[in-house]
Amino acid sequence: MSVKETLEWAAILLILLGGIISVISALGLIRLPDVYTRSHAASKSSTLAVLVCLTGAFIYFWFHDGYVSIRLILGIIFVFITAPVAGHLICRAAYRSRVPLAEGSGEDELKPLLFANEDKPDL
Amino acid sequence: MNNLIVLPLIIPIITGVILVFLRHSIMLQRVISTITMITVSIMSFILLEIVESEGIIRLDFSGWLPPFGILFVADSFAMLLVLTASIVTTICLLYAFSTIGKQIETMFFYPFILFLIAGVNGSFLTGDIFNLFVCFEVMLLSSYVLVAIGGKKVQLRESLKYVLINVVASWMFLVALAFLYGTVKTLNMAHIAQRVAEVGQEPLLTTVAVLFLLVFSLKAGLLLFFWLPGSYSVPPAAVQALFAALLTKVGIYALIRTFTLMFPLNQDITHTLIGVMAGITIIAGCMGALAGRDVYTIGTYNVIIGVGFILIGLAVGTEAAITGAIYYLIHDIVAKALLFLIIGMMVYLTGESVIKNMSGLIRNYPLFGWIYFIVLLALTGVPPLSGFVGKILIGQGAIEAESYILLAIGFASSIIVLYSLLRIFLASFFGETTISFEDRKPIPKGAYGSFIFLAVTIVFIGVGAESLSVYVKDAVNTLMNPSVYIDAILKG
Amino acid sequence: MESLIVILVGILVSVGTYLVLSRHMIRVIVGTAILSHAVHLLILAMGGLKKGVVPLLGQSEDGFTDALPQALILTAIVISFATTAFLLVLAYRTYKTNGTADFRELRGISDE
Amino acid sequence: MKETILLIALTLFMVAIAILLYRVIMGPSMPDRAIALDTIGVNLISAIAIVSILLKTKAFLEAILILGILAFIGTIAFSKYIERGVIVERKGDS
Amino acid sequence: MSGLFGQFLLNLFIALLWLLLVDAPTPEITTFFSGFVVGIGILYVMHRFFGTRFYLKRVMKLVNLILLFIKEILISSFSVMKQIITPKLNITPGIFTYKTNLEGEWEVTALALLLTLTPGSVVMEVSEEGDVFYIHAMDIEQSKEEVIRSIGKFEKAIMEVTR
Amino acid sequence: MTFELAIILLPFIVAACIPIFYRRLPKKAIGWVVLMVPLSLFLLLTTYIPRIAKGQTFSNYYEWIPSFNINFTTYLDGLSLIFSLLITGVGSLVILYSIFYLSKKESLHHFYCYLLLFMGAMLGVVFSDHLLVLYTFWELTSVSSFLLIAFWHHRKASRAGARKSMTITVSGGIAMLVGFLMLYSMSETFSIREIISNIDVISEQSLFIPALVLILLGAFTKSAQFPFHIWLPDAMEAPTPVSAYLHSATMVKAGIYLVARFTPIFGGEMIWFWAVTGVGLLTLFWGSFNAVKQVDLKALLAFSTVSQLGLIMSLLGLGSIAVYLGYSKDSIIYTQAAFAALFHLINHSTFKGALFMMVGIVDHEIGTRDIRRLGGLMPILPFTFTVALIGSLSMAGMPPFNGFLSKEMFFAATLKITQLDVFSIDTIGVLIPVVAWVASIFTFVYCLIIVGKTFFGKIKPDILEKNPHEAPIGMLISPFILIGLVVGIFIFPNLLGHYILQPAMAGIYPTFPSTEELTPHISAWHGFNMELWMTIGVVILGITLYFLLKRWKPIYRWIPQRLTLNSLYETVISFSENVSESLTKRYMNGNLTHYFSYIYMVFVIVVAGVFFLTNSFEWSLVNNSSVESFELILVFVVIFAAVAILFTTSRIASVLLNGVLGYSVAFFFVIFRAPDLALTQLVVESVTTALFLICFKFLPDLTPERTSKRVKVSNGVISILVGATVTIVGLAVVNYEKFETISTYFEDAYNLAGGKNIVNTILGDFRAFDTMLEVVVLFIAGLGVYTIIKLKAKKGDADIEN
Amino acid sequence: MKINDVILRTVVKGVVFIILTLGVYLFFSGHNAPGGGFIGGLVLGSGIVLLYITYDLETVHKKMPFDFKKVAAFGVLLATGSAIGSLYFNAPFLSQTDGYFNIPILGEKHLTTVTIFEAGVALTVIGTLVTIILSISEDE
Numbered sequence A: 001m002s003v004k005e006t007l008e009w010a011a012i013l014l015i016l017l018g019g020i021i022s023v024i025s026a027l028g029l030i031r032l033p034d035v036y037t038r039s040h041a042a043s044k045s046s047t048l049a050v051l052v053c054l055t056g057a058f059i060y061f062w063f064h065d066g067y068v069s070i071r072l073i074l075g076i077i078f079v080f081i082t083a084p085v086a087g088h089l090i091c092r093a094a095y096r097s098r099v100p101l102a103e104g105s106g107e108d109e110l111k112p113l114l115f116a117n118e119d120k121p122d123l
Numbered sequence B: 001m002n003n004l005i006v007l008p009l010i011i012p013i014i015t016g017v018i019l020v021f022l023r024h025s026i027m028l029q030r031v032i033s034t035i036t037m038i039t040v041s042i043m044s045f046i047l048l049e050i051v052e053s054e055g056i057i058r059l060d061f062s063g064w065l066p067p068f069g070i071l072f073v074a075d076s077f078a079m080l081l082v083l084t085a086s087i088v089t090t091i092c093l094l095y096a097f098s099t100i101g102k103q104i105e106t107m108f109f110y111p112f113i114l115f116l117i118a119g120v121n122g123s124f125l126t127g128d129i130f131n132l133f134v135c136f137e138v139m140l141l142s143s144y145v146l147v148a149i150g151g152k153k154v155q156l157r158e159s160l161k162y163v164l165i166n167v168v169a170s171w172m173f174l175v176a177l178a179f180l181y182g183t184v185k186t187l188n189m190a191h192i193a194q195r196v197a198e199v200g201q202e203p204l205l206t207t208v209a210v211l212f213l214l215v216f217s218l219k220a221g222l223l224l225f226f227w228l229p230g231s232y233s234v235p236p237a238a239v240q241a242l243f244a245a246l247l248t249k250v251g252i253y254a255l256i257r258t259f260t261l262m263f264p265l266n267q268d269i270t271h272t273l274i275g276v277m278a279g280i281t282i283i284a285g286c287m288g289a290l291a292g293r294d295v296y297t298i299g300t301y302n303v304i305i306g307v308g309f310i311l312i313g314l315a316v317g318t319e320a321a322i323t324g325a326i327y328y329l330i331h332d333i334v335a336k337a338l339l340f341l342i343i344g345m346m347v348y349l350t351g352e353s354v355i356k357n358m359s360g361l362i363r364n365y366p367l368f369g370w371i372y373f374i375v376l377l378a379l380t381g382v383p384p385l386s387g388f389v390g391k392i393l394i395g396q397g398a399i400e401a402e403s404y405i406l407l408a409i410g411f412a413s414s415i416i417v418l419y420s421l422l423r424i425f426l427a428s429f430f431g432e433t434t435i436s437f438e439d440r441k442p443i444p445k446g447a448y449g450s451f452i453f454l455a456v457t458i459v460f461i462g463v464g465a466e467s468l469s470v471y472v473k474d475a476v477n478t479l480m481n482p483s484v485y486i487d488a489i490l491k492g
Numbered sequence C: 001m002e003s004l005i006v007i008l009v010g011i012l013v014s015v016g017t018y019l020v021l022s023r024h025m026i027r028v029i030v031g032t033a034i035l036s037h038a039v040h041l042l043i044l045a046m047g048g049l050k051k052g053v054v055p056l057l058g059q060s061e062d063g064f065t066d067a068l069p070q071a072l073i074l075t076a077i078v079i080s081f082a083t084t085a086f087l088l089v090l091a092y093r094t095y096k097t098n099g100t101a102d103f104r105e106l107r108g109i110s111d112e
Numbered sequence D: 001m002k003e004t005i006l007l008i009a010l011t012l013f014m015v016a017i018a019i020l021l022y023r024v025i026m027g028p029s030m031p032d033r034a035i036a037l038d039t040i041g042v043n044l045i046s047a048i049a050i051v052s053i054l055l056k057t058k059a060f061l062e063a064i065l066i067l068g069i070l071a072f073i074g075t076i077a078f079s080k081y082i083e084r085g086v087i088v089e090r091k092g093d094s
Numbered sequence E: 001m002s003g004l005f006g007q008f009l010l011n012l013f014i015a016l017l018w019l020l021l022v023d024a025p026t027p028e029i030t031t032f033f034s035g036f037v038v039g040i041g042i043l044y045v046m047h048r049f050f051g052t053r054f055y056l057k058r059v060m061k062l063v064n065l066i067l068l069f070i071k072e073i074l075i076s077s078f079s080v081m082k083q084i085i086t087p088k089l090n091i092t093p094g095i096f097t098y099k100t101n102l103e104g105e106w107e108v109t110a111l112a113l114l115l116t117l118t119p120g121s122v123v124m125e126v127s128e129e130g131d132v133f134y135i136h137a138m139d140i141e142q143s144k145e146e147v148i149r150s151i152g153k154f155e156k157a158i159m160e161v162t163r
Numbered sequence F: 001m002t003f004e005l006a007i008i009l010l011p012f013i014v015a016a017c018i019p020i021f022y023r024r025l026p027k028k029a030i031g032w033v034v035l036m037v038p039l040s041l042f043l044l045l046t047t048y049i050p051r052i053a054k055g056q057t058f059s060n061y062y063e064w065i066p067s068f069n070i071n072f073t074t075y076l077d078g079l080s081l082i083f084s085l086l087i088t089g090v091g092s093l094v095i096l097y098s099i100f101y102l103s104k105k106e107s108l109h110h111f112y113c114y115l116l117l118f119m120g121a122m123l124g125v126v127f128s129d130h131l132l133v134l135y136t137f138w139e140l141t142s143v144s145s146f147l148l149i150a151f152w153h154h155r156k157a158s159r160a161g162a163r164k165s166m167t168i169t170v171s172g173g174i175a176m177l178v179g180f181l182m183l184y185s186m187s188e189t190f191s192i193r194e195i196i197s198n199i200d201v202i203s204e205q206s207l208f209i210p211a212l213v214l215i216l217l218g219a220f221t222k223s224a225q226f227p228f229h230i231w232l233p234d235a236m237e238a239p240t241p242v243s244a245y246l247h248s249a250t251m252v253k254a255g256i257y258l259v260a261r262f263t264p265i266f267g268g269e270m271i272w273f274w275a276v277t278g279v280g281l282l283t284l285f286w287g288s289f290n291a292v293k294q295v296d297l298k299a300l301l302a303f304s305t306v307s308q309l310g311l312i313m314s315l316l317g318l319g320s321i322a323v324y325l326g327y328s329k330d331s332i333i334y335t336q337a338a339f340a341a342l343f344h345l346i347n348h349s350t351f352k353g354a355l356f357m358m359v360g361i362v363d364h365e366i367g368t369r370d371i372r373r374l375g376g377l378m379p380i381l382p383f384t385f386t387v388a389l390i391g392s393l394s395m396a397g398m399p400p401f402n403g404f405l406s407k408e409m410f411f412a413a414t415l416k417i418t419q420l421d422v423f424s425i426d427t428i429g430v431l432i433p434v435v436a437w438v439a440s441i442f443t444f445v446y447c448l449i450i451v452g453k454t455f456f457g458k459i460k461p462d463i464l465e466k467n468p469h470e471a472p473i474g475m476l477i478s479p480f481i482l483i484g485l486v487v488g489i490f491i492f493p494n495l496l497g498h499y500i501l502q503p504a505m506a507g508i509y510p511t512f513p514s515t516e517e518l519t520p521h522i523s524a525w526h527g528f529n530m531e532l533w534m535t536i537g538v539v540i541l542g543i544t545l546y547f548l549l550k551r552w553k554p555i556y557r558w559i560p561q562r563l564t565l566n567s568l569y570e571t572v573i574s575f576s577e578n579v580s581e582s583l584t585k586r587y588m589n590g591n592l593t594h595y596f597s598y599i600y601m602v603f604v605i606v607v608a609g610v611f612f613l614t615n616s617f618e619w620s621l622v623n624n625s626s627v628e629s630f631e632l633i634l635v636f637v638v639i640f641a642a643v644a645i646l647f648t649t650s651r652i653a654s655v656l657l658n659g660v661l662g663y664s665v666a667f668f669f670v671i672f673r674a675p676d677l678a679l680t681q682l683v684v685e686s687v688t689t690a691l692f693l694i695c696f697k698f699l700p701d702l703t704p705e706r707t708s709k710r711v712k713v714s715n716g717v718i719s720i721l722v723g724a725t726v727t728i729v730g731l732a733v734v735n736y737e738k739f740e741t742i743s744t745y746f747e748d749a750y751n752l753a754g755g756k757n758i759v760n761t762i763l764g765d766f767r768a769f770d771t772m773l774e775v776v777v778l779f780i781a782g783l784g785v786y787t788i789i790k791l792k793a794k795k796g797d798a799d800i801e802n
Numbered sequence G: 001m002k003i004n005d006v007i008l009r010t011v012v013k014g015v016v017f018i019i020l021t022l023g024v025y026l027f028f029s030g031h032n033a034p035g036g037g038f039i040g041g042l043v044l045g046s047g048i049v050l051l052y053i054t055y056d057l058e059t060v061h062k063k064m065p066f067d068f069k070k071v072a073a074f075g076v077l078l079a080t081g082s083a084i085g086s087l088y089f090n091a092p093f094l095s096q097t098d099g100y101f102n103i104p105i106l107g108e109k110h111l112t113t114v115t116i117f118e119a120g121v122a123l124t125v126i127g128t129l130v131t132i133i134l135s136i137s138e139d140e
Ligand code: NA
Pocket: C036, C037, C076, C077, C079, C080, C081
């Protein structure tokens, strides 16, 4: 198996890996108890899935077609940068719109700050 | 020279856009829009002359030969309608100047009107079925805004219904287009006609044709007119007049074009269907007009009756009937515009729309009243006014084709038209005057000007019907012989 | 595939139609959006699906998929977008002035 | 073989999307749906990449970037909507 | 002065981006120029937004930072997936605070992003002053320690790029 | 321009001038100026008499719309001449009378303008050979009559009467027009003379009888024949000169004219004979019978007019038998009925005109026309009394007045016809003279009423208080001229017969070789024949009935008020209005959802109906491309997302799910090799979703649909049917592979348009025009959004519309 | 506690450049690759909308003081105007020409009038998109 062939296979396996990670994190979105924990699955493992997959695709195009796709790199960078931001924003929005934490959650240092006076929330 | 054909569409669009920049100079907007529409009218007339003398001319956009590119086709039928529509728009603009109010004028009223007429003219001229869809949308979007312009409660309510129904209608249009492309694999109307003829308009193609029938019926208010009375009652009078005059006519135009050019071969199904729909439309329109207690209801249902009557011409399909349909189409554009301008003025003068709450208008506004009387007679089909020639030709056609039921419905509807319009005349124009001559609101000069012009046009179309006949006959020749159209597009 | 898509279109149309027959403005508007999706897919299906390569010259020169429906859909999408934007605004203005988003209450018979 | 694996991967992504659809439909909270939709978008990115390989074309690579951008903008919009009910504010620091 | 310089850098960056996007077989100077022109256009539209510095000097540090990002996402993803796959969920989510020494929007942002990528934690809020992070942890016992352990490392890596 | 055209045009020209110049004239002068018109025309027309009497006719042809064979052919023959003389002659007298009758406070310019309009129109009717031009003038007479009836339009009754007359006469006119069109389709000419000359070809065609019926409808409505006569009494709301002119002397005779004109065409038909004779006799009887019970003198005259018109009509019917029999020595005798018709037509105009003017004077001087309040006026209004007496006796058919002559001829004709055994006359034909005779008795009675109740008996005290006196001389000139004619014609009937009636007979029987034999010698005394006995019977019974009036008048109450034709008419109108209203309101209820249901139902019924009717369904998978498993999953994702929207109760969820659909569609675009579409769809979908969210700030959340299960089920059924319709047609279309697509042309995009992206070259070049307009659409939408938001109705702006 | 948008704003500042650049790129690449006036315009418009979402009307308007209605109108004028141009040369309406032009600095470039047309399209899309979003957001 030539180097090219090997790398192509690596790319394809990366893509497959991405698919597996994706399914797992999707399951996470079903399984985890509240929106905050689900956002972990979304902003981390789902992101990883796409990054792995795009990397695979990048490698494949590079070695199969000899084509270095800047778009893919940009896509990777973009997803990479924005995924945590999205997670952050959604969590904040959820919290401020009073989506409750899952039962059995531990301390909540934000609550006294935002909803100290439950009757008069400072929104 | 062929480039001239695009002017009735492109001039209004460009000036419309320019007027956006002149938002706050109302005078300038008025002047420019008037000049624009006069120019378009003149251009249309010149084109009509050219087409009549030299035959169909077409403009292949970007120079792509049919059937590959989009094209405009000017035949006498299209040009007659473009000319009439442009003239009527000019008049409605004149009316709008003195009645519409600054607030609406600064809200791009004139651009919307110009876009509307651009869409209308485009629909008449295009030779490409998908482009027809796009032209419809130009017209519709403008009409959406114009129904709601003013922002009154009822306006918004009715315009929302109007928009939604038209959105669904446009959706049906797209479905029809999908099926059309899926079968004949082309979009050029002449090419479609050729291909449909090649396989003898097989059953599936007839199904597609019927789908188009429904789509255009929704636009024309043929049977599916539910949207019409509400939405035509709410906008400012000038807009109402334009709507009543033009919008349904575009649908009618499309129906005539579709079933004379593209799908003329299975008339047992298509034309029978059109006939049944036209008959029901007229009956329903008559019932609505009879039931009407206010000017808007009576007026809008008369629009519906008119639609049904014209389409009897198509359903009957003989040369005389089609000729009549064209005459009646032209008449109806002018007469309905005038009717709605008058109705609008009545409401403006009295602040009322229920006829029994108005009285004796003719005492204070004699000329106004007599002009209404003229339009009443014209719409009834009393000779020698505009409705007459079309009516008798459609009648002749119906007799030739032995469509006696349609004949009976069509001619009986004239009685209801007369009865309903006479009711307005007797209740609102005649009777005791409640306001003294000194206290009356004056009718703006511009409005009077537009009334008089349209009334004169009505008389002219009737008395001078002969002067139009050369164009109408040419139009009919093309409609009755699709090969004329097809050859003009696909050969040479 | 074409048949599958046509059936899918049919299902979308049913859903869209049902929504359009609702009383609430938002449902109706969402219904029209779904109808749009459906018809776009339908147009594409009518040109034949997966019958050729991406209609870009220079990548592969044999057997392009039908590009014309794609162009038509593009136009349709934009028009549909324009309409939807206007529709939404009109809907909320209507709601604000008439005080209801229910079409049964927007009949306008009562105040005549 | 390669193609089969790619198809399997593609199917996996689709399965993930189908699972995520459950979250979009069931909620329960709005942020849940938003996250799920965002994730569907992200998964579609992968799917497009795979389809590009399968179809041997570079034509869809822009779509990847665009989808990334849009998923991001969409999430911002949603979170603002959920948080403030308004997406575009009139004045700063409201 | 430094603002203008930063903008110039940004412009170059856009031109570069352009060059990459155009994706010609061989990068050409003309393409770069057109990219520069595009950049001028965009910057003209945007220039008022650009008030702070942008340093491209320490590329190496940046690469370092990027690698850190990649490492973090790998670790954290796998830790999340582990949780998901574990038949029985055994976690105690919660929210805790962290006060940072970093200042300036780029620094704060970078740190927040890094923290979000850290296993088990998502930054939920930043205080008005921009110095306190409110962090949601998937499992508060474990994450709080991890965050506090690695946070100094992050701050250093960021400052190496920015200062 | 010929004289004939000038004759028609003059009234119109003067009418058009009145509104322009009336302000410059003294009020009184208008009438005198207008009087010149009919007077000069009358004089002009009299110059035609000798030539026409010699058998000459005058025809001229003017082009109007030659493309559709609509031209203006004037035709002046004996028949036209009679009518035109009546129109101008009576017209002159009526205008003269009006000058004194109408107060100067009235809007005289309107009055004379309408009157001239009518005159011109009426002349047009009788001078037109072209059917459509005839129709044109015909409708114009209805219109001018409408305007004249509504002259005092501030009165409710005037407006109602005007509406009724216009509705009925125009409807009849429309029926007549259809009949004309049918004649045209059979004969391919609009010329009456040409139709007559082609009659053999036409009468065999299936449309012949329908045309006959329709044309008769026109004639009957116009001439107030039963049951259409109901408009005429209401038309008495018009000023009395109008009643005298239009509603007794001229317009109502247009129907008579039409029947006379068309006798050569339709005369041979049994249906024509029975319709014209039967309806005429029925009208004659019904009119006279009802006249007796009237208490308003004008109403009485109106019914009497109805009755007399019926008489003339029935005579024309009787005369038509001669056309059936064809020219022969024996058939000539039946033409006498038509001759009598023409004769009575003129006589009626004279005495009825006089009587109307008499009533006008009574009304004018006494202030009422109610016979219950009148009486003993003979000493106060001696001249008027003279007019009343002579007019009434003539109408009653008494010598020495012209009515006697024509009445006798009428009786003779009815008797004569019974001897025939065609058209089942031998069985029921005996009724003809009987009805005629009975009707004449009632006629006699009401004539006595006119004179007796008004001028004899005791004078009512409240009338005396007003100190009434005889009318001014100006008002008496016209009635006296008319009664002069009444007497004059009795004395010299054959002068009229020879110069006026004889040439007109040629118009009714053009195929008969000589008019000489069609012209009987009229003599007052013709021995004690059956006719005379009938007359004597009429007098005896009439006088008896008059004096026993109180005894038998209650029979009028036998007919309940609800069942009178008038209330029947009102009921039909209000019933159809109410039914229309309730039906229209039921489906046009403003409910958008219902409208959509109707539209979708029509969609399903029509499209699916035609689809199955034409057997269009065909489906095979031959043309289909393969399906991969991931695609299948995607399809299910789309289906689930779509179905979920149906059940969601959160607007956000529905919009998000719509977003899922949009993204999925975009992915389909990817799978189906449409990169540009995918890109656009992605962006548009996102922006649309954002727009939804932005607008949600102003919109309420979804509420559960509060609809009944029935509605839900029916909506569900409709939706499924719509979807199914699209699917089945779609499947058939997929299967339809007969044409090569035009798209292959675009594959040469690089050489043709210099672009490698085919879709983009289509959008930017091949179909750039679509793109250009689509940009405009987008722009309109953007501007529209701005307008809708910024332009808000002001608070004070009440919703006056709707 | 007031919302501190520092993370969002910072990232968006960076991301907007990518979006805008991509928009311009898509605009130009349309003729030979996916893209074109519409998509370019939409992406550019989305970029601007992103700014509005991230900041607020006032701030963005201060920094980008355009009347987007006029931008859109100008776009339409450009699109129709480029079409009208062909009337001048007596070519069929909307005729496009293309050719290779030698431009200083840039060297020989392939230019077509389609580009002007597409620029009009793009401007209209941007203008309309932003107008719509702004109008709604400004509504009370
Ligand atoms: Na659409």
